[in-house]
Amino acid sequence: MNNYLTERRARVAKAWNLTNEIVLCHGGELIPVPGGADQMFRFVPDTEYRYLADHDEPGCLVAFDPQSGWVEFRPPVLEAERVWEGRPPFDWSEAIRPMTEFDGWLAARQTRPVANLGARMPKISSDDALTAKVREALMQVRRPKDDVETARIRAAVDATVAGFRRASEYIKPGVTERQIQVELECEFFRHGGDRPGYNTIVGTGTNAAVLHFTPSKRVVGEDDLVLIDAGAEIEGYTADVTRTYFAKGKPEGFRGELYHAVLSAQKTAVEKCKPGKEFRELHLETAHDMAASLVGLNILTGDVDNLVERDAHALFFPHGLGHLVGLGVRDASGYLPGRKRSTRFGLAALRIDLPLDVGFVVTVEPGLYFIPALLTDKRRREQYRDAINWPRVDELLDIGGVRIEDNLLITPDGNENLTVAIPK
């Protein structure tokens, strides 16, 4: 067992503080592609499991008994898997047992309450309240990154920096979104990336207003904005960066003003990230900055506080300011216990509601977009008749959008911007 895993598990066990209860954490199973042909979807282990076992083999589980400690159960490697996939044979030990022994292990503890983390184990009866309690405690341990995690995030960031550098040089009128994606991801791989950490987003022109746009054959036009949201993944850990580029290189005209509005709000928000800062407050403060800029751009009209209270800004900034990132693209995000997701349009998409703390890695990613699905909606036009300059909006529906996203490591004094090497 690696030292860092022993230490990690010890921190988790301490936080759980269990006496009699049992915790099972399953990593999940391979899922076949419908239609046969021996194809499987790429296996991504459940992040709770990955954190506790740190590998990406399917069909395994980690079990914890406060009286006897941790044990991992793995399916034996079959001859066919050695032949077809080259999986190495496995050395069993005290800490890693064949899956065939799991039923016996559980039967010896049959009267005790069970928490089921990771993938749901349908044949095991578990205690939902206990599961929620241990899940929350694990989440809190996972949020501050340990040294191994931080090193992997930094490596993922380095590969991501290389990809964005190449993309920014490559973008010009006439190239396609797909070609940009290929250049970017190729550099991720060349610099040690295992794969993109999530589906790369490249949106040019109006496609930049689709928040999660899949790169298409669309060609970059002369005046287009080009929005790229992507990150390289290394050993399970990913960066998550967004930059918005201009087809001709420099910010110009209204698109340039929009860009500088987002950049200014993003820089202000980054400066405020430090231990104790409530992320929900930061989101609302950024919304305030964005609303003020939209008033300056003659898109919103009225009192800025009032506009934010009415969520008028959210028609142009419809997502949350950020989330935790690292072990997957939404690493240990969520709300503190007792905090509920707001039904307000301007807050409902917030992915984290918690105070930042030392060791957290968080994204800060404000954006302003002209999204026809929101801005041509009759009911919203009526609701915000007095707050939005609709004739002006109608002229701007083909602009697309701007998002700028960095990844910050929260430090005792404030934060370290891990992705600062990518120019913006």
Ligand SMILES: [Mn+2]
């Ligand atoms: Mn993000």
